[in-house]
Amino acid sequence: MTAAPDAGRRIDLYRSMLRIRRFEERCVELYSASKIRGFLHLYIGEEAVAVGVLNRLRPDDSVVATYREHGHALARGVPMDAVMAEMFGRAEGVCRGRGGSMHLFHAPSRLYGGNAIVGGGLPLAVGLALADAMQDRDGVTACFFGEGAIAEGEFHESMNLAALWRLPVLFVCENNLYAMGTALDRSESETNLSVKAASYEVPAWSVDGMDVEAVSEAAHRAVELVRDGTGPVFLEARTYRFRAHSMYDPDRYRDKAEIEHWKERDPLLVLGDRLRDQGLLTDDVQAGMERDIGAEVDAAVAYAEAGTDEPVESLTEFVTTQRGAR
Amino acid sequence: MTTATQTVRMTYREAVREAIRDAMRRDERVFLMGEDVGRYGGGFGVSLGLLEEFGERRIRDAPLSESAFVGAGIGAALGGMRPIVEIMTVNFSLLALDQIVNTAAALRHMSGGQFNVPLVIRMTTGAGRQLAAQHSHSLESWYAHVPGLRVVEPATVADARGMLWTALEDPDPVVIFEHGSLYGVDDEIAADAGPVDLDRAAVRRAGDDVTLITYGGSLPVVLAATDQLAADGVAAEVIDLRTLRPLDTATVLASVARTHRAVVVDEGWRSGSLAAEVSARLMEEAFYDLDAPVQRVCSAEVPIPYARHLELAALPSTARVVAAVREVLDGG
Numbered sequence: 001m002t003a004a005p006d007a008g009r010r011i012d013l014y015r016s017m018l019r020i021r022r023f024e025e026r027c028v029e030l031y032s033a034s035k036i037r038g039f040l041h042l043y044i045g046e047e048a049v050a051v052g053v054l055n056r057l058r059p060d061d062s063v064v065a066t067y068r069e070h071g072h073a074l075a076r077g078v079p080m081d082a083v084m085a086e087m088f089g090r091a092e093g094v095c096r097g098r099g100g101s102m103h104l105f106h107a108p109s110r111l112y113g114g115n116a117i118v119g120g121g122l123p124l125a126v127g128l129a130l131a132d133a134m135q136d137r138d139g140v141t142a143c144f145f146g147e148g149a150i151a152e153g154e155f156h157e158s159m160n161l162a163a164l165w166r167l168p169v170l171f172v173c174e175n176n177l178y179a180m181g182t183a184l185d186r187s188e189s190e191t192n193l194s195v196k197a198a199s200y201e202v203p204a205w206s207v208d209g210m211d212v213e214a215v216s217e218a219a220h221r222a223v224e225l226v227r228d229g230t231g232p233v234f235l236e237a238r239t240y241r242f243r244a245h246s247m248y249d250p251d252r253y254r255d256k257a258e259i260e261h262w263k264e265r266d267p268l269l270v271l272g273d274r275l276r277d278q279g280l281l282t283d284d285v286q287a288g289m290e291r292d293i294g295a296e297v298d299a300a301v302a303y304a305e306a307g308t309d310e311p312v313e314s315l316t317e318f319v320t321t322q323r324g325a326r
Numbered sequence: 327m328t329t330a331t332q333t334v335r336m337t338y339r340e341a342v343r344e345a346i347r348d349a350m351r352r353d354e355r356v357f358l359m360g361e362d363v364g365r366y367g368g369g370f371g372v373s374l375g376l377l378e379e380f381g382e383r384r385i386r387d388a389p390l391s392e393s394a395f396v397g398a399g400i401g402a403a404l405g406g407m408r409p410i411v412e413i414m415t416v417n418f419s420l421l422a423l424d425q426i427v428n429t430a431a432a433l434r435h436m437s438g439g440q441f442n443v444p445l446v447i448r449m450t451t452g453a454g455r456q457l458a459a460q461h462s463h464s465l466e467s468w469y470a471h472v473p474g475l476r477v478v479e480p481a482t483v484a485d486a487r488g489m490l491w492t493a494l495e496d497p498d499p500v501v502i503f504e505h506g507s508l509y510g511v512d513d514e515i516a517a518d519a520g521p522v523d524l525d526r527a528a529v530r531r532a533g534d535d536v537t538l539i540t541y542g543g544s545l546p547v548v549l550a551a552t553d554q555l556a557a558d559g560v561a562a563e564v565i566d567l568r569t570l571r572p573l574d575t576a577t578v579l580a581s582v583a584r585t586h587r588a589v590v591v592d593e594g595w596r597s598g599s600l601a602a603e604v605s606a607r608l609m610e611e612a613f614y615d616l617d618a619p620v621q622r623v624c625s626a627e628v629p630i631p632y633a634r635h636l637e638l639a640a641l642p643s644t645a646r647v648v649a650a651v652r653e654v655l656d657g658g
Contacts (some may be wrong), residue, residue: 123425
């Protein structure tokens, strides 16, 4: 088998993950420098999930994500400079500084947040899918959430409703094993999450969330099922966050050895090693990628630095369409 | 025979039903979703017959999952539909508060104006039917507290007929409260009744002696009090707020500038009530117009009890409104 036909696509998967990694590493520096404030939840270690799933969606599909969504925004095609400007709270930010890190929305990409209520995005995704179904469109709504959301009623209500009405939702559970500091086996009586989803008569399976190609293949199959009218599908991606829950988190609840163990399965290493073995990722290619991404991140930071603050007079804009707050 | 507008007599319940039917016929994007809105005909009989006319695709019986079907309404609105979501009672709406407050109300602002949520949520509110503490509360002020929502409450049959139209034209989420005790009230309304202006409170009675400010299920109570007062030569002006957020303060201020006295009648609990908001605005903006302190007639601070006499004792009554008016008249 020749690797050539999909070599470009596989390199793109790698580049897309590397781009998210480098963006967030810079965010950490900017947070330490107080350029970015508030909560900052890093996706480092989990990049294969967003990249693997989103490369299987079409532009007319919809995406709902959580507060750990920088990777989803970038992989979905939201311009990096507008994302960075949002983190800086600038008028040039994708949400004009109203949302910040946790609430990235982007109409042209059909990215509907950025929801910081655990489980809160699932009903919304069901509704987006309902709108597609009622208007006879064949769009798919991809809904990302952590395994912590499975303890929320909104997970169960939404799975049931989507299954009952056979709505085109791809539920993607990013199982990084910890809901903030609470390990999965300390919050769920049944830790095999696909079993829970399957109880709603939803096709459900798990995939290695550190292997972007495995995620991409699983997503391809899942998206086809959803688009063909099967109804919702539940995909569990088993992954791990290498950093703490947020920048405030001292990370006292995890063994360092466990973190190191998972880092051996860094999604950049898993695919990178495979591509290097196959001669597709040479040192030159890697260096070129790093250079380009570094330049893009530099440019995004410069854009955010040079950005302007929204005038305080605009404080109550966007509360309602026709009226300010009264 | 003149060309005067033809009228038709209908109940408040029928008016809401006609409003839904009318909206469904006018706009393909409109659909109704909620618990028992289809086969059962609505918990309070509002949607009876609509399933037969419009089918299951547009009259959607939802499982008992308030959060999911309200959130689904938000998502469907974002996706180009014009959902009407019915929640059986305001008490049940608490199970969907996350979606209403954290998503529907916040989404437009949070996204920097990229998305708006043209969603209408209807729910029953209020006491008076011996349904006790989990089906009788008036939590309008909670919703009226939240920026991003428009909150309305039709107190008349004409408004029940017209407010839905206006609400569906609003690009932002609108919460419509329907007081359970009003469903059976009937009245003559214009046969061709159209949308109503939701930006303005309505003056239901004109008078120069005192301004009575109320909304929703308390309007009949206030009007009955007004009749009693009129018999004693007191001309009360009655303002029906209609829209609880944003409040039409101007109409209230204009009235109080003439009457110099005000009583606010609100079925919500007194502490943190809508009546508190109205009276605070009067203090801020009409202080020097007032000849007496503003009085409030609210529900007693108790979960609404079952027993008839206890329930009645908890609620604003005609006698309490009359007494409050006497108080402000004497206070001058």
